[in-house]
Amino acid sequence: MLTPETDKAPGACLAVRGSTHNEEYQAILSPEALDFLGKLVSEFGERRNGLLAERDRKQQRFDAGALPDFREDTQAIRNDKSWQVAPIPPAxxxxxxxxxxxVDRKMVINALNSGAKVFMCCFEDASSPTWENMVEGQINLRDANRGTISFHDKQKNKHYTxxxxxxxLIARPRGLHLPEQSITFNGQPIPGCLMDFALYFFHNYQARAEQGLGVYYYIPKLESMEEAQWWDDVFRFTEDHFDVARGTIRATVLIETLPAVFQMEEMLYAMKDHIVAMNCGRWDYIFSYIKTLKKHPDRILPDRHGIGMDQPFLNAYSQLLVRTCHARGALAMGGMSAFIPAKDPAEMEKVTAKVIEDKAREARNGHDxxxxAHPALVDLAMSVFNQYLDGxxxxxxxxSPTHPIPAELLLQPCPGTRDEAGVRKNIRIALYYIEAWIQGMGCVPIYGLMEDAATAEISRANIWQWIHHGITLDDGQRxxxxxxxxxxYxxxxxxxxxxxxxxxxAGRFKETADLFYKLSTADAFANFLTLPSYALLQGAA
Incomplete structure (x- = not known):
């Protein structure tokens, strides 16, 4: 709940406008933690704004007909085969x-107990950025790192430890584009990513060091080497500020935008003292493909439910990521299986077959x-990778195969259905998800899949592009x-x-539909649906 109260961090123009109504909030938002956050915003905030402006300039060139490609000005980095990223820590x-x-407390416990090797706890696409979610998420991760986290479900009378x-545990802060409106610096909302990064490091680096661990992050939605360099500079500043060893912070970068796939080596180079892996964030990648090429009538994708990783442009993306990472000594992580267990045995048999097929393809491509998205699928995915990793x-x-992976293949659209049933399903998914998001839930089971902001974005982008180009559906309707x-409606x-x-x-479906209509029919494509949805979110906070 937002309140009029304002607490100021010492020595900085940082104002906390969200409630600090209990001792736990006050501990997370301590004067010392806010002082560090203020230093990061002062040092890196304007540069972040410049990077976002550069994204807009590049998009204008793509909208005018240009296509993403490998950079000529960084060819020397790609041609130099001698450099490697820093050795990967044993953990x-x-x-x-x-x-x-x-970042929900019970879900954090269940994920940590799932049997997976890693839990990526997400402040971004899987969490709605209400003030409560963002601060309580920090409380939950602090307690998890201390080993003291617990939760009592009163409805089920069940205790979780x-x-x-x-x-x-690896934390994913918000992307560069998302603001935190409940904390301002010189009167302007701070970058949400710096809040998530700073508070997590401040409250956990010592507890993790006692366990022999560094502080590990997943970095989302980067588009360029310069953005990777920004994050690396944030890491260096932080390590120097707390007088900890270089490489205490280790990052996995999600390659989930179309521009980024053409700069993977440059991004590894920029972050070589801190990066350990790259990941195929494939749902966001499909969304980014549509968003980046939205004005190109020859690059229109079909309904998202027919776009699998077996499509040539996505399989090429997977293979290029593996080849690039392994050549530089970094791990290459595969993508998300969004399926959730089905109660019907016949349906669950289909889910199992799809998960095995997907994970086997990733393992064959060389992913590490x-x-x-669900604990019940951990053992299934583990069995597939155990087979291919062979101990x-x-x-x-x-x-990796030595055949070239040209830009043309990475940009190649794929065939698929464009039918009324698919459009209607995408509409329902987007409405269900956005309505849940503005009420504070960022990860929502819908029709057998665990949907987050990325999959809702694909539905929205699909519809916008089809309307903009006036495509003809499979049944002949324009x-x-x-x-x-x-x-x-x-x-x-x-x-x-x-x-x-x-x-x-009790819900907010009508205003969600009105917003969705506006976003899907506007002349200008909104870069992220979460940004125009933020006003509705604040109303629910």
Whole structure:
């Protein structure tokens, strides 16, 4: 709950406008922690703004007809085969299965106890950035690193604690684009990523050092070498500020934007003292493909449910990531299986087959590990990677094929369905997800998949692009804003039937539909649906 109160960090123009209503909040937002956060914002905030402005300039060039490509000005970095990233710490060498999820206290415990090698705890796409979620997430991770985290579910009368061998904890801060409006610096919202990064490091580096561990992060949504360099400079500043060894901070970078796939070697080079791995953030990558090439009529993708990693442009992305990372001594992580267990045995059999097929493809491509979204799929994914790793912790010695992977292949669109049923399903998914997000939930099970912001973004981008280019659906209908509007509000009625009158009345589905219509039919494509949704989120806070 936002309050008018304002607490100021000593020696900095940092103002906390969110409530600090209890001792736990006050401990996380201590004067010392805020002083460090203020130093980071002062040092790096304006430069971050410049990087976001450069993203917009590049997008204007793509909208005008240019295509992403490998950089000519950094060719010397790619051609120099001698450099390697810093050696991978022992704790990060075996990551064959990772589980991801939000910062919710019970979910943190369940994920750490899931049997996965790593739990990537997400302040970004899997969490709605309410003030409570962001601060309580820090409390939860602090307690997890201390080994003291517990939770009592009063409804189920069940108590949750850590087991004896929890997963390795890695935190994912928000992307560069997301603000934290409940903390301002000189009157402006601070970068949410710096809040998440700074508070996590400040409250956990000592506890982790006592366990022989560094402070590990997943870095999302980078688009360029310069953005990677920004993060590396943040890491260096932090290590120097706390007088800890270089490399105390280790990062895994998600390659989940189309521009980034053309700069992977440059990003590894910029972060070579801190980076340990790259990851195929494939759902965001599909969204980024659409967003980056949205004005290109020859690059229109089909319905997202028909776009699998077996498509040539996505398989090439996977193979290039493995080849690039392994050549430089970094791990290459696979992508998310968003399936959740099905109660129906026949349906669960299909889910199992799809997960095995997906994970086997990743392992054959040389990935060192993979992601799942649900604890029940950890053992299944683990069994696949155990088979391919054959007793080794990773596949760093994997011999990648030597065939070239040109820009043309990475940019190649794929065929697939464009039908009414797919559009209607995408509408419902987006409405369900955005409505949950503005009410504080960032990770939502919908129709057998664990949806987060990335998959909702694909649904939204698909629809915007189809409307913008006036595509013809498989049944001959021209997809227009008017047709979309008709289906949108029809599907709102479908949702009302699915959830029931009580849940519908208590929810915020109508304003979600109005926002979704506006976003999907606007002349200008909103870079991220979370940004225009933020005003609704604040209303729910």
């Amino acid at each position: 990060l060498q075996d990551r064959r299965v990772e589980i991801t999820g939000p 850590l087991n004896d061998d929890p997963a390795l 590990g993979t992601w799942v 080794q912790p990773n596949q760093l010695n994997f011999q 997809f227009t804003a008017e047709l979309f509007q008709t289906w949108l 029809q599907e709102l009625e479908t949702i009302k039937q699915e959830v029931g009158d009580t849940r519908y009345a």
